[in-house]
Amino acid sequence: MQILQGIAVSPGVAIGEALVMDNEGFRIPRRIIARDAVDDELARLTQAIDAAGREIERNRDSVSRQLGSQYGAIFSAHLQMLRDEQLRNEIEDLVRQRHYSPEYAVSRTLRRYAKVFQSLENSHMAERATDVFDIEKRLQRHLLGHRREELTHLTSAVLVLAHNLTPSETATLDRTFVKGFVTEVGGPGSHTAIVAEGMEIPAIVGTGPFLTDVSGGDLVIIDADHGQVILEPDEETIARYRHEAEVHRTLALKLESMRDLPAETLDGQRVRIYGNIEFPHEVSHCTDRGADGIGLYRTEFLYLGAKVEPTEEVHFDAYSNVVKHMGDRPVVIRTLDLGADKMSYLPEPEDQRNPVLGLRSIRLSLRNLPLFRIQLRAILRVSVLGDVRIMFPLISTLIELRQAKMVLADVMEDLDEQGIEFNRDLQIGMMVEVPAAVMMIDRFVEEVDFVSLGTNDLIQYTLAVDRGNKDVAGLYNSVDPAVLRMIDMTIQATGAAQTPLTLCGQMSGNPTYTMLLLGMGFRRLSVTPGAIPEIKKICRSVAIEQCESISRHVMTMENARETRVYLKEELKKTVPELAT
Ligand code: PEP
Ligand code: MG
Numbered sequence: 207m208q209i210l211q212g213i214a215v216s217p218g219v220a221i222g223e224a225l226v227m228d229n230e231g232f233r234i235p236r237r238i239i240a241r242d243a244v245d246d247e248l249a250r251l252t253q254a255i256d257a258a259g260r261e262i263e264r265n266r267d268s269v270s271r272q273l274g275s276q277y278g279a280i281f282s283a284h285l286q287m288l289r290d291e292q293l294r295n296e297i298e299d300l301v302r303q304r305h306y307s308p309e310y311a312v313s314r315t316l317r318r319y320a321k322v323f324q325s326l327e328n329s330h331m332a333e334r335a336t337d338v339f340d341i342e343k344r345l346q347r348h349l350l351g352h353r354r355e356e357l358t359h360l361t362s363a364v365l366v367l368a369h370n371l372t373p374s375e376t377a378t379l380d381r382t383f384v385k386g387f388v389t390e391v392g393g394p395g396s397h398t399a400i401v402a403e404g405m406e407i408p409a410i411v412g413t414g415p416f417l418t419d420v421s422g423g424d425l426v427i428i429d430a431d432h433g434q435v436i437l438e439p440d441e442e443t444i445a446r447y448r449h450e451a452e453v454h455r456t457l458a459l460k461l462e463s464m465r466d467l468p469a470e471t472l473d474g475q476r477v478r479i480y481g482n483i484e485f486p487h488e489v490s491h492c493t494d495r496g497a498d499g500i501g502l503y504r505t506e507f508l509y510l511g512a513k514v515e516p517t518e519e520v521h522f523d524a525y526s527n528v529v530k531h532m533g534d535r536p537v538v539i540r541t542l543d544l545g546a547d548k549m550s551y552l553p554e555p556e557d558q559r560n561p562v563l564g565l566r567s568i569r570l571s572l573r574n575l576p577l578f579r580i581q582l583r584a585i586l587r588v589s590v591l592g593d594v595r596i597m598f599p600l601i602s603t604l605i606e607l608r609q610a611k612m613v614l615a616d617v618m619e620d621l622d623e624q625g626i627e628f629n630r631d632l633q634i635g636m637m638v639e640v641p642a643a644v645m646m647i648d649r650f651v652e653e654v655d656f657v658s659l660g661t662n663d664l665i666q667y668t669l670a671v672d673r674g675n676k677d678v679a680g681l682y683n684s685v686d687p688a689v690l691r692m693i694d695m696t697i698q699a700t701g702a703a704q705t706p707l708t709l710c711g712q713m714s715g716n717p718t719y720t721m722l723l724l725g726m727g728f729r730r731l732s733v734t735p736g737a738i739p740e741i742k743k744i745c746r747s748v749a750i751e752q753c754e755s756i757s758r759h760v761m762t763m764e765n766a767r768e769t770r771v772y773l774k775e776e777l778k779k780t781v782p783e784l785a786t
C-alpha cells in the first residue's frame with residue numbers, strides 16, 4: 207500500500223479502477239496480459255517496432271536531404287537503438303515470462319536504460335536519456351494508436367490518474383464513467399479544480415510524480431476529504447473507505463431535506479446562497495438544492511470546448527436555458543474571462559511569459575470588440591426573460607470599467623435601432639479580484655450596481671502566488687491576514703455605499719470559513735452547487751453574534767495556518783458533522 211499526499215480540490219471519496227494517462231497524454235494500460243495472449247501481444251510489439259522504424263527512416267531521409275547527412279545521423283542513432291537485439295530481447299522476455307503488456311514492458315525497459323544514461327557524469331552522455339524517452343514515446347504511439355480522445359469514449363467506471371488535465375479536458379470528462387481524478391501537477395485555485403467541483407467528483411491535484419508506480423486497472427482510492435491517494439490498498443483500508451463513502455451518502459441525503467428551508471441564522475438574519483456554474487446544465491444542480499439564484503455564471507466555458515467561435519445564437523441559447531430555468535431568481539452572467547489557464551481556439555497572445563498578468567479576461571474582451579459585442583448582445587437579449595445581471599471580471603482600473611460600460615451602452619443603442627427588446631435597467635456589476643480594485647473600491651462603488659468578490663484571483667494577486675502551481679500551494683491561503691484585510695476593506699466600502707456585495711470565490715463554499723464570513727459581514731455567498739446544503743446548514747446553526755466574535759478574534763491573528771486550525775475547531779463545536 208502506498209499513500210500519496212496532494213491538494214484536495216473537490217471533496218468526497220471514490221474507490222475504483224485506475225485509468226492512467228502519462229505526461230504525453232497516453233493511456234498506460236493494464237500491466238498484465240492473459241497467458242494465452244502472449245503470441246498476439248508479441249506480434250503487436252513487432253508491428254509497432256517495424257512501424258516506428260519506418261517512421262524514423264523517413265525522418266532521417268528527409269532531414270538528410272534538407273540539412274545534410276550529419277543531421278540525419280541523429281535519427282540513425284535512434285534507429286540503431288530501436289533495432290538493438292538486446293533491447294528487444296529484454297522487452298520480449300518481460301512479455302513472455304512476466305506476462306507484462308507490451309506497453310508496460312516497453313516503458314519498464316526503456317526507462318531503465320534512460321536512468322542509466324541520466325546517472326552518467328558526462329553531460330553529453332546524460333543527454334542520451336532524452337533520445338531514449340523519444341524512442342519510448344514513438345513506440346507507445348504505435349502501440350496505443352490513440353491519445354486522450356479515449357477519455358471521451360469510456361465504457362466502464364474509472365478514476366482518471368493523469369499528469370495534467372486542462373480545464374477544458376476536465377470539462378469533457380464523461381461524468382457517467384469518471385468517478386474521480388488525480389493529477390500530478392496543478393494548484394488549489396486552478397480552473398481544473400473548479401470544474402471538478404462543478405462535476406461533483408472527488409479530485410486531488412499536485413501530488414507530484416507517481417504515475418510510474420501505477421498501471422491501468424489497478425484498484426485505487428481517492429480520499430479527497432484528506433487529499434490522499436491510496437495505491438494498492440489492503441483489504442482493511444478498502445473496507446474502511448467503503449464505509450466512509452456510505453457515511454457521505456447518508457449525510458448528503460440528510461442535508462437534501464433542507465432544500466426548501468431558508469438559510470436563516472438562529473437570530474433571524476437571512477443569508478442568500480447562490481450557485482456558481484460553468485455550464486447551463488449545472489443550473490439544475492442549483493435549483494435542486496434550493497439556490498437563491500446564480501451568483502456567477504462563468505460564460506467562458508462556452509469557448510473552451512469549441513472549435514469555432516460561438517455565434518450570438520449559441521450564446522443566447524445557453525443563457526436563455528439558464529435564465530428560464532431560474533424563473534424570477536437572479537442570474538449574474540459574467541462576461542468572458544478567457545486567457546491564463548482558460549485558453550480557447552483563439553490565437554495565444556504572443557507574450558505568454560506571465561499569462562495571469564497578461565492579456566486575460568476583460569482586457570482580452572476589450573481588445574476583441576467584435577467578440578465582446580456578440581456576447582453583450584446575447585446577454586441583453588436574454589435580459590427580458592428574467593432577472594439578468596451582467597458582471598465584468600478582472601477589473602483593475604476605473605478606465606477599464608468605464609470602457610466596458612461604454613461598449614455595453616453602444617450595443618444597447620444598436621439593439622434599440624434594430625427594435626430588439628432588452629432590459630435597459632439591467633444591473634451592472636464588477637468582480638473585485640485584483641488588489642488595485644480593492645484599493646480603489648470607494649470609487650468603484652459609485653459606478654456599479656453590485657460587487658462580487660473573487661477570492662480565487664484576489665489571493666493569487668495579493669500574495670503573488672500562482673493559483674495553479676502546486677509548488678507554492680502552501681502559500682495560497684484564503685485566510686492569510688493580508689487577504690482578510692483586503693476582504694474587510696471591500697466589505698466596509700460597499701457597506702458604506704450600500705452596494706450589494708457577494709463572495710463568489712471558492713472560499714465561500716468551504717464550511718471552515720462560513721462562520722468567519724458571516725461574522726465579517728457577508729450576507730450573500732455564491733458557492734459551487736454541491737456545497738449549498740452544507741453552507742445552508744451552517745447558516746441555520748449559528749447566531750451572527752457568535753460569528754462576529756469569531757471574526758474579531760481572527761482579525762487579530764497573524765498566521766493563516768493557526769487561523770484555519772482555530773476556525774476548524776469552532777466549526778467542530780457548532781456543527782460537528784461538517785468538520786473534517
Ligand atoms: C475568482 O477569481 O475568485 C473567481 C470567482 O473567478 P475565477 O475563479 O473564474 O477566476
Ligand atoms: Mg477570477
